[in-house]
Structures are given as C-alpha cells and as structure tokens.
Amino acid sequence: xxxxxxxxxxxxxxxxxxxxxxxxxxxxxxxxxxxxxxxxxxxxxxxxxxxxxxxxxxxxxxxxxxxxxxxxxxxxxxxxxxxxxxxxxxxxxxxxxxxxxxxxxxxxxxxxxxx
Amino acid sequence: xxxxxxxxxxxxxxxxxxxxxxxxxxxxxxxxxxxxxxxxxxxxxxxxxxxxxxxxxxxxxxxxxxxxxxxxxxxxxxxxxxxxxxxxxxxxxxxxxxxxxxxxxxxxxxxx
Numbered sequence: 001x002x003x004x005x006x007x008x009x010x011x012x013x014x015x016x017x018x019x020x021x022x023x024x025x026x027x028x029x030x031x032x033x034x035x036x037x038x039x040x041x042x043x044x045x046x047x048x049x050x051x052x053x054x055x056x057x058x059x060x061x062x063x064x065x066x067x068x069x070x071x072x073x074x075x076x077x078x079x080x081x082x083x084x085x086x087x088x089x090x091x092x093x094x095x096x097x098x099x100x101x102x103x104x105x106x107x108x109x110x111x112x113x114x115x
Numbered sequence: 116x117x118x119x120x121x122x123x124x125x126x127x128x129x130x131x132x133x134x135x136x137x138x139x140x141x142x143x144x145x146x147x148x149x150x151x152x153x154x155x156x157x158x159x160x161x162x163x164x165x166x167x168x169x170x171x172x173x174x175x176x177x178x179x180x181x182x183x184x185x186x187x188x189x190x191x192x193x194x195x196x197x198x199x200x201x202x203x204x205x206x207x208x209x210x211x212x213x214x215x216x217x218x219x220x221x222x223x224x225x226x227x
Contacts, residue, residue: 006157034215043119043206043218044158089157093214100171101214102148105157 006106
C-alpha cells in the first residue's frame, strides 16, 4: 500500500524567512496530494492541494510543487509569520470511480516561526 | 454552514469498557472517513463510507473496532474492550464525491 515519508520532523525559522517541507510517496498511481495545517488542539485544516496533472500550484504565500517522476512533493511558505507556527501534514490519495480517496498521511512537521 | 461535528470531545474510560464515538458530517457530503491520530503522530485511515456502497474497512486495526453509518448521515465508531493502546484522537472527515476532506474537531479518547 501507499506510504508517505515527510521531512523534516521539526523546522524553526525566523519571521520573514521561507520554510520548505518535503514528502515522498511510494505508490506511483497516487494522483491527489493535499497539505493540512493543524494548530495545537485543533482540527486539521486544508491549506492547499494539488493533483497529478499539475506541477505547481500557488496561493498567496503558499505553494506546492509535485515531481511525479521522483514521487516527491513539497510545501513552500514564503515570508513566514508567527501565525504560521503549527504542525503541517502532507498526504497522498488515489482518486477515481473505484477508489475511496482515503488519505495516507506523513508523520507531520512542527514549524516554529520565531518573531 | 455548519462544519463536521463530533461528540464527545473527550472520553475517559477504563480498560475493557466499550466506547462509542459519534460524527455528524457536513450536510450533503456523501463520503465519510474515520482516522486515528496518536500523540505526535500522523493520521491513520480507519474506515470509509460512501453513500449506500459497502464501506472500506481496510484500516480498522482489530475486530474490536467497528463503525456504522446510516445513509448519508451520522456515523458511529465503536471500540469494544478498550485497551490502553487505543488512546488517541479519533477524527472524522467528510467530503463530496470529490475532495477536499473537511475534518471534525476530534474525540480525545483516554483509556486508563
């Protein structure tokens, strides 16, 4: 089955710097890759997602890149702010009429943005 | 509109007892998922419901775990004869037939 590895497990940056979190997946058939942000004690919230027919997607300070050949995708946060501090999870899924769309998650990255 | 809701928010139980967790999905969402999140870990898929189709139970860790859903409404996750390793946050998510999945606040289960 699908396996997702996420690195680093912790990341500390200064406010205003960029942060990059990387994930690799094992199942080349996976075609949907969301990123969730989870603040302490809160529910995971979707921040951005990408499908396998797209190589990059941006939303303001957040971007995701996908390399299908390498089975690798990354989250990029620019101009980080203290409120970006949270745990970030990547996930992979196989969408299609006969598939469940269940998400296989990475282990999470704790991002700390120092003011 | 209202998001996914779960109850109870916290549940403390003794080893060997049964517990029942509830999830109310977003109205109109046909797909419903249960995940488990152990402390400091990622989320693990447990079970998936889609309309009246047979559920995907491939993530359930043992036969002590079961779940039900009536149509496209409420779902309950039942853990029988709870063990200490069942202590975790149990998260429910719902979606339309296509993503994204929207998560509930979770139920924190503590087995003493």
